Amino acid sequence: xxxxxxxxxxxxxxxxxxxxxxxxxxxxxxxxxxxxxxxxxxxxxxxxxxxxxxxxxxxxxxxxxxxxxxxxxxxxxxxxxxxxxxxxxxxxxxxxxxxxxxxxxxxxxxxxxxxxxxxxxxxxxxxxxxxxxxxxxxxxxxxxxxxxxxxxxxxxxxxxxxxxxxxxxxxxxxxxxxxxxxxxxxxxxxxxxxxxxxxxxxxxxxxxxxxxxxxxxxxxxxxxxxxxxxxxxxxxxxxxxxxxxxxxxxxxxxxxxxxxxxxxxxxxxxxxxxxxxxxxxxxxxxxxxxxxx
Amino acid sequence: xxxxxxxxxxxxxxxxxxxxxxxxxxxxxxxxxxxxxxxxxxxxxxxxxxxxxxxxxxxxxxxxxxxxxxxxxxxxxxxxxxxxxxxxxxxxxxxxxxxxxxxxxxxxxxxxxxxxxxxxxxxxxxxxxxxxxxxxxxxxxxxxxxxxxxxxxxxxxxxxxxxxxxxxxxxxxxxxxxxxxxxxxxxxxxxxxxxxxxxxxxxxxxxxxxxxxxxxxxxxxxxxxxxxxxxxxxxxxxxxxxxxxxxxxxxxxxxxxxxxxxxxxxxxxxxxxxxxxxxxxxxxxxxxxxxxxxxxxxxxxxxxxxxxxxxxxxxxxxxxxxxxxxxxxxxxxxxxxxxxxxxxxxxxxxxxxxxxxxxxxxxxxxxxxxxxxx
Numbered sequence: 191x192x193x194x195x196x197x198x199x200x201x202x203x204x205x206x207x208x209x210x211x212x213x214x215x216x217x218x219x220x221x222x223x224x225x226x227x228x229x230x231x232x233x234x235x236x237x238x239x240x241x242x243x244x245x246x247x248x249x250x251x252x253x254x255x256x257x258x259x260x261x262x263x264x265x266x267x268x269x270x271x272x273x274x275x276x277x278x279x280x281x282x283x284x285x286x287x288x289x290x291x292x293x294x295x296x297x298x299x300x301x302x303x304x305x306x307x308x309x310x311x312x313x314x315x316x317x318x319x320x321x322x323x324x325x326x327x328x329x330x331x332x333x334x335x336x337x338x339x340x341x342x343x344x345x346x347x348x349x350x351x352x353x354x355x356x357x358x359x360x361x362x363x364x365x366x367x368x369x370x371x372x373x374x375x376x377x378x379x380x381x382x383x384x385x386x387x388x389x390x391x392x393x394x395x396x397x398x399x400x401x402x403x404x405x406x407x408x409x410x411x412x413x414x415x416x417x418x419x420x421x422x423x424x425x426x427x428x429x430x431x432x433x434x435x436x437x438x439x440x441x442x443x444x445x446x447x448x449x450x451x452x453x454x455x456x457x458x459x460x461x462x463x464x465x466x467x468x469x470x471x472x473x474x475x476x477x478x479x480x481x482x483x
Numbered sequence: 484x485x486x487x488x489x490x491x492x493x494x495x496x497x498x499x500x501x502x503x504x505x506x507x508x509x510x511x512x513x514x515x516x517x518x519x520x521x522x523x524x525x526x527x528x529x530x531x532x533x534x535x536x537x538x539x540x541x542x543x544x545x546x547x548x549x550x551x552x553x554x555x556x557x558x559x560x561x562x563x564x565x566x567x568x569x570x571x572x573x574x575x576x577x578x579x580x581x582x583x584x585x586x587x588x589x590x591x592x593x594x595x596x597x598x599x600x601x602x603x604x605x606x607x608x609x610x611x612x613x614x615x616x617x618x619x620x621x622x623x624x625x626x627x628x629x630x631x632x633x634x635x636x637x638x639x640x641x642x643x644x645x646x647x648x649x650x651x652x653x654x655x656x657x658x659x660x661x662x663x664x665x666x667x668x669x670x671x672x673x674x675x676x677x678x679x680x681x682x683x684x685x686x687x688x689x690x691x692x693x694x695x696x697x698x699x700x701x702x703x704x705x706x707x708x709x710x711x712x713x714x715x716x717x718x719x720x721x722x723x724x725x726x727x728x729x730x731x732x733x734x735x736x737x738x739x740x741x742x743x744x745x746x747x748x749x750x751x752x753x754x755x756x757x758x759x760x761x762x763x764x765x766x767x768x769x770x771x772x773x774x775x776x777x778x779x780x781x782x783x784x785x786x787x788x789x790x791x792x793x794x795x796x797x798x799x800x801x802x803x804x805x806x807x808x809x810x811x812x813x814x815x816x817x818x819x820x821x822x823x824x825x826x827x828x829x830x831x832x833x834x835x836x837x838x839x840x841x842x843x844x845x846x847x848x849x850x851x852x853x854x855x856x857x
Contacts (some may be wrong), residue, residue, distance in 0.1 A: 248802070377825040393738075400659065
């Protein structure tokens with residue numbers, strides 16, 4: 191299937207490894223990526239909070255360019271992009287008056303108008319729906335050889351469920367099913383659906399680190415070799431800020447954090463040039479050595 | 484329900500209910516106790532607790548009053564989710580063969596069993612000054628009419644019954660117990676957004692404090708749990724938007740948010756490298772040099788310039804100017820989307836048969852999530 195590919199900010203910047211692994215993996219999963227060029231940041235919740243009317247217009251513009259590709263689906267690879275775009279999409283699709291005003295503004299600046307004909311879906315959902323798990327079993331030919339993987343969903347792919355609406359926000363299972371289909375062993379722990387602290391990690395670092403500690407500590411204590419997340423913001427928090435937990439707790443966790451596309455990519459035999467584990471702060475290779483990858 | 488629909492005496496079909504309750508005594512000793520009892524099919528969780536107290540164990544402690552989702556007394560957790568006991572029907576849970584675990588709400592001290600100390604909750608509500616400040620001492624002789632449109636801005640916030648379900652699961656409050664929290668901030672928005680209130684800027688300056696608006700981590704648990712549709716996270720976002728509109732922009736959180744606006748207006752994409760100094764100031768950012776260098780070695784801090792500029796970014800720049808001219812600043816920008824969001828029917832794509840009973844807690848399912856067995 192062809193999708194409009196909206197990679198968002200981080201996959202263009204500090205999380206380039208998310209983009210390269212997604213680009214390499216997508217064709218193997220039967221997903222043809224039509225990358226959007228004339229688009230901006232979704233606002234990451236920050237513009238929704240600072241200038242909400244501008245947030246709506248920016249996201250309408252992204253949806254309009256997505257629709258212009260002719261695809262039915264705009265694919266995201268970030269929780270925050272997913273919530274922002276789905277929220278705006280619902281508002282624009284279900285309020286003709288609002289959409290008419292936004293479209294008039296889009297046309298004034300020379301952008302295409304939005305008719306309301308595209309669905310926003312995260313890569314995780316595209317894999318998890320239909321017979322995706324079966325496809326995945328074929329793709330993941332190298333397997334994860336029993337690697338213990340702690341899934342970390344993060345917030346904005348689950349809540350608010352009335353806008354995200356893919357799976358039970360309290361007992362999600364798509365990541366576990368993917369880990370299973372790739373031959374890994376899913377490790378369960380309560381904080382897998384909680385916040386990583388990223389949205390406030392710069393403005394309120396103490397509060398954010400208090401949140402970050404829970405998933406890292408629980409996944410470690412549950413015996414995980416690695417953690418996997420569908421969100422590059424969670425990834426940045428879990429991977430890059432993990433060292434700061436040492437000052438708080440005296441513990442050196444060293445928990446490798448994988449993007450979803452990297453975890454599947456390992457099982458599918460992607461190259462290091464596509465996985466780019468060298469860009470991680472916490473080394474991934476020691477965990478992969480356990481399964482001789 | 485028939486005329487005899489009293490939980491102590493009823494006719495009609497019954498069901499066998501099983502549940503576990505975390506009992507907590509005055510010394511904080513905890514014990515998970517199982518109960519099995521017969522209850523009418525129409526029973527909600529609160530009815531079942533009443534039956535237990537009446538017929539099995541009179542020492543069970545919980546709060547209740549109205550039994551109809553308006554007093555906000557019976558907040559507690561079922562399988563880890565904060566709920567109103569009077570809103571949760573037991574029949575689908577029984578039919579699924581599930582035995583739910585009931586426990587007290589989180590983020591508040593436990594007094595006994597399912598009763599928490601609401602003292603800290605009420606103190607935070609008081610701290611936002613939850614009363615109207617009309618800016619005059621004596622009312623004028625004529626009534627002051629407020630339009631429906633003006634009241635729509637705070638319609639959702641006014642629905643709050645102060646049950647504490649949002650606070651129970653607030654992730655930021657777990658990490659910072661002094662966080663003002665979703666209930667108090669939603670109450671604050673109820674007055675900031677009130678056209679009659681004259682203390683807007685004063686309120687916003689207070690709510691922008693260390694434990695205020697920008698301490699919210701956007702986990703959206705509050706929106707998920709609120710039994711009345713208040714959507715406290717959205718109320719907090721409205722307070723942020725009102726802060727920007729009123730020029731209350733001294734906190735690092737609001738500077739962080741405004742940098743995203745600047746980024747999209749200039750390059751289209753987030754100017755990530757500059758985000759730290761723009762949020763924390765140059766001096767604070769310099770203290771983080773060692774940390775930043777460690778990230779830079781891994782390519783996590785993209786080097787400054789040449790700046791990646793999105794194609795057709797002029798459109799985004801012009802959109803900003805156009806939108807600002809139209810003046811839907813502040814909370815209005817969020818309120819305008821509420822009509823559409825109110826129409827959402829809650830159906831989960833991956834789980835169309837979704838029912839509360841499918842939410843089996845990890846300890847109940849031997850460590851596996853409910854869906855993985857499906």
